[in-house]
Structures are given as C-alpha cells and as structure tokens.
Amino acid sequence: MLSFRPLLRSSCFSRTFAATKPHTFLTPTIGILGGGQLGLMLLQAAIDWNLRIHVLDPDADAPCRTLCTQFTTGSLTDYDTVYQFGQSVDVLTIEIERVNVDALEALEREGKRVYPQPSVIRTIQDKRLQKQFYREHNLPTADFILTADRADTARHGDFLPAFHKLGRDGYDGRGVQRIATSADFDKAFAAPGLLEKAVDFEKELAVIVARNERGEVQTFPTVEMVFHPELNLVEYLFAPAEITSDVDQQAQTIARQTADAFGIVGILAVEMFLDKQGQVLINEVAPRPHNSGHHTIQANVTSQFEQHWRAILNYPLGDTTFYQPAAMLNLLGEAGHTGPAEYEGLENLLAMPGVFPFFYGKAITKPFRKMGHVTVMDADMNTLREKVDRVKTNIRVISATGESAEG
Amino acid sequence: MLSFRPLLRSSCFSRTFAATKPHTFLTPTIGILGGGQLGLMLLQAAIDWNLRIHVLDPDADAPCRTLCTQFTTGSLTDYDTVYQFGQSVDVLTIEIERVNVDALEALEREGKRVYPQPSVIRTIQDKRLQKQFYREHNLPTADFILTADRADTARHGDFLPAFHKLGRDGYDGRGVQRIATSADFDKAFAAPGLLEKAVDFEKELAVIVARNERGEVQTFPTVEMVFHPELNLVEYLFAPAEITSDVDQQAQTIARQTADAFGIVGILAVEMFLDKQGQVLINEVAPRPHNSGHHTIQANVTSQFEQHWRAILNYPLGDTTFYQPAAMLNLLGEAGHTGPAEYEGLENLLAMPGVFPFFYGKAITKPFRKMGHVTVMDADMNTLREKVDRVKTNIRVISATGESAEG
Numbered sequence: 027m028l029s030f031r032p033l034l035r036s037s038c039f040s041r042t043f044a045a046t047k048p049h050t051f052l053t054p055t056i057g058i059l060g061g062g063q064l065g066l067m068l069l070q071a072a073i074d075w076n077l078r079i080h081v082l083d084p085d086a087d088a089p090c091r092t093l094c095t096q097f098t099t100g101s102l103t104d105y106d107t108v109y110q111f112g113q114s115v116d117v118l119t120i121e122i123e124r125v126n127v128d129a130l131e132a133l134e135r136e137g138k139r140v141y142p143q144p145s146v147i148r149t150i151q152d153k154r155l156q157k158q159f160y161r162e163h164n165l166p167t168a169d170f171i172l173t174a175d176r177a178d179t180a181r182h183g184d185f186l187p188a189f190h191k192l193g194r195d196g197y198d199g200r201g202v203q204r205i206a207t208s209a210d211f212d213k214a215f216a217a218p219g220l221l222e223k224a225v226d227f228e229k230e231l232a233v234i235v236a237r238n239e240r241g242e243v244q245t246f247p248t249v250e251m252v253f254h255p256e257l258n259l260v261e262y263l264f265a266p267a268e269i270t271s272d273v274d275q276q277a278q279t280i281a282r283q284t285a286d287a288f289g290i291v292g293i294l295a296v297e298m299f300l301d302k303q304g305q306v307l308i309n310e311v312a313p314r315p316h317n318s319g320h321h322t323i324q325a326n327v328t329s330q331f332e333q334h335w336r337a338i339l340n341y342p343l344g345d346t347t348f349y350q351p352a353a354m355l356n357l358l359g360e361a362g363h364t365g366p367a368e369y370e371g372l373e374n375l376l377a378m379p380g381v382f383p384f385f386y387g388k389a390i391t392k393p394f395r396k397m398g399h400v401t402v403m404d405a406d407m408n409t410l411r412e413k414v415d416r417v418k419t420n421i422r423v424i425s426a427t428g429e430s431a432e433g
Numbered sequence: 434m435l436s437f438r439p440l441l442r443s444s445c446f447s448r449t450f451a452a453t454k455p456h457t458f459l460t461p462t463i464g465i466l467g468g469g470q471l472g473l474m475l476l477q478a479a480i481d482w483n484l485r486i487h488v489l490d491p492d493a494d495a496p497c498r499t500l501c502t503q504f505t506t507g508s509l510t511d512y513d514t515v516y517q518f519g520q521s522v523d524v525l526t527i528e529i530e531r532v533n534v535d536a537l538e539a540l541e542r543e544g545k546r547v548y549p550q551p552s553v554i555r556t557i558q559d560k561r562l563q564k565q566f567y568r569e570h571n572l573p574t575a576d577f578i579l580t581a582d583r584a585d586t587a588r589h590g591d592f593l594p595a596f597h598k599l600g601r602d603g604y605d606g607r608g609v610q611r612i613a614t615s616a617d618f619d620k621a622f623a624a625p626g627l628l629e630k631a632v633d634f635e636k637e638l639a640v641i642v643a644r645n646e647r648g649e650v651q652t653f654p655t656v657e658m659v660f661h662p663e664l665n666l667v668e669y670l671f672a673p674a675e676i677t678s679d680v681d682q683q684a685q686t687i688a689r690q691t692a693d694a695f696g697i698v699g700i701l702a703v704e705m706f707l708d709k710q711g712q713v714l715i716n717e718v719a720p721r722p723h724n725s726g727h728h729t730i731q732a733n734v735t736s737q738f739e740q741h742w743r744a745i746l747n748y749p750l751g752d753t754t755f756y757q758p759a760a761m762l763n764l765l766g767e768a769g770h771t772g773p774a775e776y777e778g779l780e781n782l783l784a785m786p787g788v789f790p791f792f793y794g795k796a797i798t799k800p801f802r803k804m805g806h807v808t809v810m811d812a813d814m815n816t817l818r819e820k821v822d823r824v825k826t827n828i829r830v831i832s833a834t835g836e837s838a839e840g
Contacts, residue, residue, distance in 0.1 A: 073473065092500075349756040379751075379752035382481065384481045387483040
C-alpha cells in the first residue's frame with residue numbers, strides 16, 4: 027500500500043536527497059489490537075500523519091473508542107475475531123501482548139504485514155520462552171530454572187531467594203511471587219513457570235528501542251524506574267537515568283542486541299536491572315510502546331508512539347534526542363475509592379510550568395488502577411525532583427461515591 | 434460544570450499550594466464550531482485531558498470527523514443549526530470566525546459559556562468594526578477610511594497607495610485588493626469596506642496571546658511571517674522573530690493590550706506590521722488558534738491549542754517558553770493538481786531530524802489549498818534555515834489524476 031512513484035521534477039530536489047526515491051504517501055489502513063491508553067497515545071501521534079486506524083477491544087468504553095476511524099468491540103484472544111479484524115486492515119499492530127497469536131500467524135502467512143511479528147509476540151507472551159531466548163542469544167539475564175508446577179518449584183530451595191514467575195498471562199505485577207525462603211513455596215504458582223534468582227539490584231533501568239523493516243535500529247536514552255514497593259508497578263521514572271557512561275553503554279547495547287535478536291519490527295521496551303556489581307541484566311521486554319516511554323511525548327524530538335509508526339510503516343526512524351530531563355509519574359486510583367473518577371488537584375498541577383497531566387478516559391477509578399500519568403520536565407535535575415514531589419502531593423484520583431470506603 | 438470540592442486531605446498538599454483550593458476535574462461537554470485543521474489540532478491537544486467534544490461542520494468529510502466524541506454535519510452560519518448545536522454542550526468555542534453570531538448571543542444570554550465571546554467575534558467578523566475598535570482603543574494600526582461602495586472608494590485617490598478591504602466575508606487572502614493608483618479603483622469591492630494606507634513594512638509579525646476568565650494574560654514569543662508573494666497566505670514563519678528587543682516589546686505589549694481591550698476569553702492571534710521606521714502596527718486579529726502558532730505544538734512548553742483549552746476552561750495559562758527556534762511552512766496543493774492528494778517526498782522529510790509534517794486529512798488537493806504544514810526545529814538558526822530550504826524542495830502535494838493539467 028505504500029507505493030513509490032517515479033521522480034517527477036528531479037531538478038527541485040536538493041543534491042542531498044537526489045539519491046533517495048521520493049515516497050508518495052498513500053495511507054494504508056492500520057489495525058491495533060487493544061484500545062487502552064497505549065492505543066490512545068498511538069492514535070494521538072497518528073493524527074499528524076492522518077493515518078486511518080481501526081481498533082479492536084473487548085470493552086465498548088475503551089479509551090480509544092471515539093478517536094479511531096473504526097472501533098470494533100470484540101475479544102483479543104478469540105481466533106475468529108482477531109482473524110476477521112485483521113482481514114479488514116493492511117498493517118496490523120498491538121498495544122497489548124495478550125492476543126491470539128494463531129490468528130496473527132495465519133494472517134502473516136497470507137501476506138498481511140503484522141508488526142511486531144507473531145513469532146516475537148509468542149516468545150514474549152510466555153516468560154519461559156522469553157528467558158530461554160535470552161540464554162540462547164547470550165543476552166545477560168538473571169539465572170533461572172524452568173518449573174512445571176508448585177511441587178517441582180519447591181524442589182529448588184537451594185536457588186533462593188528467587189522470584190517465581192508464571193509462564194503465561196502475568197501482567198502489571200500479577201504472576202510474580204517473591205520466594206525468600208522455602209517457607210514461601212506455598213505462594214508458588216501451580217502452573218508452568220520459572221524460578222528466577224533474585225537480583226540484588228541498585229536500580230531498574232529501561233531502554234526503548236525501535237527497529238524498522240529495513241533493519242535500522244534506534245534507541246531512546248536510558249531511563250531509571252522506581253517501582254511502587256507493593257504493587258510492582260512503575261511509580262515514577264527519571265529520564266535520563268543517573269548512571270555511569272559504562273552502565274549506560276551496557277543498557278543501550280543490550281537493548282539493540284535484543285531488538286536485533288528478535289528481528290522485531292516496531293517498538294521493544296527492554297526493562298533491565300543494574301546489579302550491585304555494576305552489571306546490567308535484562309528483566310523482561312514488551313513488544314510495544316511502554317509505560318517507561320510516556321515522557322517522550324513531550325521530552326524527546328520523536329515520541330515512542332511516532333517511532334512505533336515509523337518502524338511498522340518502514341519509514342526512517344526518528345531522532346530520539348531529549349530537549350530537557352523529564353520524569354513520569356503514574357496516576358493510580360486512590361486506595362478506598364471505587365466509582366466515577368474525579369481528579370482532585372488538577373488546577374494546582376496546571377499552574378506548575380513544565381507539568382503535563384494525561385488522563386486515559388477511564389470512567390471508573392479503582393484502587394491502584396492506572397488512570398493516567400503526569401510528565402514533568404525541567405532543565406535542572408534538582409528542580410525536576412522538587413516538581414515531582416509537588417506533583418505527587420497535589421493530585422489524587424478519587425471518587426466521591428467511593429469515598430466512604432476509606433473512612 | 435467545573436466544580437470545586439473542599440480540601441480532603443490538607444496535610445498532603447505542600448505549603449506552596451496550600452492556599453489554592455483543589456480542583457476536581459469534571460469534564461464539561463465542549464462544542465467546536467468548525468471541523469477543519471484548527472479543530473483537528475484542538476482535538477489532538479484535548480486527548481491529554483480526556484475532554485468530551487462535539488464538532489459542527491458543513492462538510493461530512495471534515496478533518497475532525499472521526500476524532501471527536503460527536504460530529505454533526507450542518508451550516509455554521511444558520512441560526513437554528515448553531516443554536517441547537519450550542520444547546521447540546523456546556524462550553525462553546527470556534528475554530529473559524531464565519532459563524533452565526535446571533536445564535537451565539539442567544540446562547541450567551543441563556544447562560545451558556547461561549548468563548549470567545551460573541552461580541553468579540555462580531556467585531557472581528559467585520560474589518561470595518563475591527564479597525565474602528567483599534568482606533569477607539571488607541572491601538573496602533575495603519576490609517577484608514579471607511580468606504581460604502583466602489584464609487585465612494587474611488588473618491589480617495591489622495592489616500593493611495595492603499596489596500597481596499599471588504600468589510601465582511603474576506604478570508605485567506607480573499608477580500609483584499611491592492612490599489613496602487615487611481616487606475617486600480619475598478620478592482621475595489623462594490624460592498625462596504627475600508628481603504629487602508631499601504632504600510633511600507635520591513636517584516637510581518639504575529640503574537641498569539643491567551644486570556645482566561647479571570648483575566649490572566651499570557652503571550653507566546655513573537656514570530657516573523659513570510660507571505661506568499663501572490664496568494665496572501667503565510668508561506669513560512671520563523672519563531673522567534675529576528676527583531677530588536679524594542680520591536681519585540683512593542684509587539685508583545687500591543688498583543689496584551691488588544692486581548693485586554695477585547696476582554697477576550699480564549700486565544701487571540703495578533704498579526705502586525707513592522708514598518709520601516711521601526712513602529713509596530715496591528716494588521717488584523719483572529720479570535721482562535723492560528724496558522725502562526727502551529728509550531729508551538731513541538732517547539733513550546735505549552736502549545737497554542739492547549740493554551741486555548743486552558744483559557745476557555747478557566748485553568749491557569751501555560752508556560753509559553755520555547756525549547757528551540759522553529760520554522761513552519763504551509764503545505765499548499767501544487768499548481769496544476771486537482772484530485773486525490775498524494776504527498777511526494779515524505780520519506781525524505783522523515784529522514785531529517787527535527788522535521789515534523791502534519792497532514793490535515795483533506796482527501797482532495799487543489800492548487801494552493803492548505804493541505805498541511807511542516808514544523809522544523811533546530812538549536813541553530815542557520816541550520817534551521819538550511820533545513821527549511823531542504824523541506825521546501827523535498828515535498829509536494831500532488832494528485833496523479835490531476836497531473837495532466839500541468840503539462
């Protein structure tokens with residue numbers, strides 16, 4: 027669908043570009059599996075290029091519902107639904123990896139452009155395959171043992187402390203259990219999983235990397251994530267990470283090597299540990315735009331969302347330089363509040379320069395539900411940290427109807 | 434609709450903001466009259482805050498059609514259509530000033546929040562009223578004479594060289610005629626208009642200013658516009674303008690004073706001449722986001738579009754600082770091409786760092802139709818100018834079916 031045309035007036039093209047064929051932009055129809063906040067931000071970035079986009083999501087009230095060319099309500103894990111949806115578009119992508127990969131493989135076999143490729147999604151969907159992939163490709167990652175069930179897991183008391191991870195269907199902190207001593211083995215999952223050596227880490231890092239069809243690879247600057255102590259969700263992040271250039275080099279190299287190893291077309295978010303010995307290890311990856319790159323909308327020349335479009339439409343990848351240091355805080359639903367969402371303190375936020383709230387349009391707030399995020403920017407890192415503290419204490423996602431539950 | 438709630442947990446608010454009441458964000462339903470490219474960019478900015486927006490436009494294929502909560506096809510100049518549309522929303526705004534002001538005034542009388550106010554739109558719709566407004570408020574503008582018809586106009590041979598401007602319904606270069614000598618009087622308009630002394634200008638400048646309900650006023654940095662020699666359309670602009678600080682001060686002050694004089698709530702774009710004597714004069718204003726502020730999407734902390742939402746929703750106005758110097762080029766349909774639009778050279782553009790094309794989603798290109806724009810950024814002004822030249826020679830909006838007309 028992205029056709030090339032002969033050069034019409036070669037004289038008006040400058041010498042610098044004379045060697046490149048001019049590209050005529052004929053918009054293909056793009057499909058996104060998933061209509062949540064990542065889809066929403068992909069749609070927002072797509073407005074600049076007037077992309078025609080269909081979205082599939084099981085929730086008729088999904089954030090993307092009113093912002094795409096066509097919205098279909100349906101299961102992302104049902105073969106027929108995904109297959110039929112895929113038939114209606116030219117290029118198919120995802121904003122969530124829990125999708126029916128069999129349908130995607132069938133579409134790919136029929137010549138549909140499915141990016142990221144189904145094989146990549148299949149490997150990443152299963153943490154067991156994912157970890158084996160790193161081992162096979164000599165990508166540094168914490169040591170692990172595959173486990174069949176709880177009893178099998180409990181045989182590895184000498185491997186503790188460790189994390190037991192469910193092979194499939196874990197997300198956003200679910201599907202991970204810390205096993206500190208043998209007494210914790212009753213918390214291990216009953217299904218196939220893996221036991222991963224606990225890394226005594228200094229920091230958690232992430233690098234978003236993009237790779238297009240021609241194999242061009244481009245990384246975003248390394249960021250530093252601070253996780254919520256209980257929820258295993260990113261609470262906030264700083265970009266760029268405050269790390270040595272050696273550590274940064276390791277993180278950037280690992281991200282590139284991982285993208286190349288997968289041969290992915292699209293965005294890959296690579297989450298990593300920096301251990302106490304200064305070594306960087308892959309934790310896990312996501313084959314799509316990621317929470318660790320939301321700040322790029324404001325802070326970087328190209329956002330992770332535009333970069334994803336560039337990658338899957340096989341355009342040159344964009345410049346990832348940042349204008350200013352940035353931080354990102356997730357806006358989680360307040361504990362004790364379930365019901366129609368209200369944003370308390372928004373006015374205070376909007377009075378602070380370089381503070382950018384983003385609400386996902388979820389009508390109902392629940393405790394710790396991701397309701398939005400706030401990007402904060404400042405040329406000075408200390409001022410940035412002060413602003414982050416002020417933002418944290420100045421906004422709450424609450425529900426008037428749910429408030430009684432708190433008191 | 435934007436309600437305030439009592440402070441629930443005062444202890445968690447930092448001292449800096451303790452004096453401010455926390456604001457609970459309950460989204461009002463907003464209506465936009467007009468669904469063109471300015472509406473499109475308003476919708477894009479509105480995604481961050483999850484604003485609920487209805488759009489009215491006569492064209493069922495208007496750029497906004499798939500990106501708003503509700504799209505209504507209907508006339509912007511018909512009383513009943515505008516009045517009924519206004520009834521369906523809480524806050525009403527415009528992206529084009531040729532709308533039925535009587536209907537807006539009726540809605541305002543009934544307590545609807547209509548921003549910019551109908552009185553402002555009424556004055557600006559008629560260039561005669563607009564110029565008299567500047568005179569009454571001691572705002573510097575070129576000398577002028579009101580004219581009733583062509584014969585009346587022809588009586589003012591001693592006022593030449595001048596421009597004859599149609600009072601109402603001129604736009605984008607239409608409704609303006611240069612009258613160099615008495616021989617040109619046959620080009621004067623037959624309808625009520627005004628004869629304005631030609632300003633021998635050095636540069637054309639623009640300042641976008643925002644004013645909210647509480648009367649806070651915030652300007653964007655002064656930009657410099659270069660008009661197409663024949664079309665009277667902005668061909669490109671540079672931000673910030675290369676002017677002395679005295680001239681900048683004049684331009685910024687005039688913009689503020691004009692916003693205050695109108696008492697406008699919303700964005701006001703103030704176009705000005707810098708004459709050869711170093712004096713700044715108002716040319717004309719637009720009470721809405723404007724072509725001279727598209728670069729603010731990428732180049733400034735707050736874009737003109739977000740600033741418009743802040744102003745009409747009565748939020749604190751945003752920081753207008755720019756990250757890097759920027760330029761903006763309008764993408765006009767190529768001469769000799771009418772038909773389905775294609776963008777030749779897009780690939781080249783996307784390979785240049787800091788170059789941001791934006792396409793308005795108009796299916797059909799026509800000679801000189803505004804089809805999109807390109808924002809260009811660079812920390813260095815000379816490199817910026819080089820990039821602008823490369824962009825100009827690397828993209829054309831053409832139509833394969835219309836090509837025969839050219840050759």
